[in-house]
Amino acid sequence: MTATNQVLVVAEHDHVSIRTATLNTVAAALQCGAEVHVLVAGHEAEGAAKAAAAIAGIARVLHADAPHLANGLAENCAAQVVALATGYSHILFPATSAGKNVAPRVAALLDVAQVSEIVRVVSPDTFQRPIYAGNALVTVQSSDPLKVLTVRVTGFDAVAAEDGAARIDKVEPVADSGLSAFIERVVAKNDRPELGDAQIVVSGGRALGSSEKFAEVLTPLADKLGAALGASRAAVDAGLAPNDWQVGQTGKIVAPQLYVACGISGAIQHLAGMKDSKVIVAINKDPEAPIFSIADYGLHADLFDAVPQLVDAL
Structure with a gap:
């Protein structure tokens, strides 16, 4: 196997398991080269390394x-x-908060140009990525000997998490840079599915009017559907929902099987975050709302009447 056929995926994990975004990134990596390796960097993360070794298509875990x-x-x-990095032709990261934090540093240290948020691999040196809030796709060709890519996970179907049998090799860890220090992690506890991984998402807009109404109207529907809760930027800016619920160009990019938009007009920046959903249902009392132009099913109705009726019907 020549070096030019080897691709490195930098895994996201919780030291025990591999996050779903890594599986989507592996799918992109398999289109870039013939042999895909996964890096699991952490402390006492043997569980994550074993989980990475089980990913379909992986040849080696570092x-x-x-x-x-x-x-x-x-x-x-x-x-x-x-x-x-030596010996690899591509290094791929999920285009998540963590991936987008590390990838630019890697590209800068290697003195190469990063190609961000790819949604398609045209060839090993040519990729498609969205621009103008997802309204257009641009094809980018990179002549760098080593290509640093972030992968928009909604653009690739996740590979199987349990069909592989890669070998695990321990590698020498680098020394602590001393440039930053970990102080504290505050984790919001949530019994619902993680928004980025959820198969069903129920989102609300500013039309809900208050955080109390947000919980009163949308929570029962989300409970019935086993869905994650999301929100438009306008709803988050108005204090109706927490920041980590925001879906859109400046929030999370999601592509669930079902996306239910309640009282969301459909601003471009919101559509950029959810337009790849398999089925989109829009409930809005404005018949001219842009959300209806991309919805598979549209209901012209007051959400305060329609959503409780939908909950009762379920």
């Missing part, structure tokens, strides 16, 4: 273990990736 890699500090993670 496991870097050190206390200073435990919390995903971008400076240390980037240094670890760069230390292993």
Whole structure:
């Protein structure tokens, strides 16, 4: 196997399991080269390394273990990736908050141009990515010997998480850069599916009027459907929903099997975050709302009447 056929995917994990975004990224990596390796950098993350080895299509797992890699500090993670970069033609990251924090550092340290949020691999050196809030696709060809890519996970179907049998190799961890320190992690506890991974999403807009109405009207529907809750930027800016519920160009990019938009007009920046959903249902009392132009099913109605009726029908 020549070096030009080897691709490295930088995994996202919780030290025990691999996050779904990594499976989508592996799908893109398999289209870039003939042999795909996965880097699991962390501390006492043997469980994540074993989970990575089980991913379909993976040939090798590189496991870097050190206390200073435990919390995903971008400076240390980037240094670890760069230390292993020799021999690879592509390095891929999920285009998540963590991936977008590390990838630019890796590209800068390697003195190459990053290609961001690819949604299609045309050939090993040519990729498609969205521009203008997803209203157009641009084809980008990279002449860099090593290509650093972030992958918009909604653009690729996840590979199987359990069909592989890759070997796991321990690699030498880099030294702590000392450039940053982990202070604290505050985790919001939520019994619902993670918004980025959910198969069903119920989202609300500013029309709900208050956080109390948000909970009163949308929560029962989400409970019935087993859905994650989302919100438009306008709803988040108005304090109706927390920041991590925001769907859109400046929030999370989602592509569930079912997306239910309640009282969301359909601003371009919101559509950019959910237009790849398999089935889109829009409920809005404005018949001219842009959301109806992309919805598979549209209901022209007051959400305060329609949503409780829908809950009762379910």
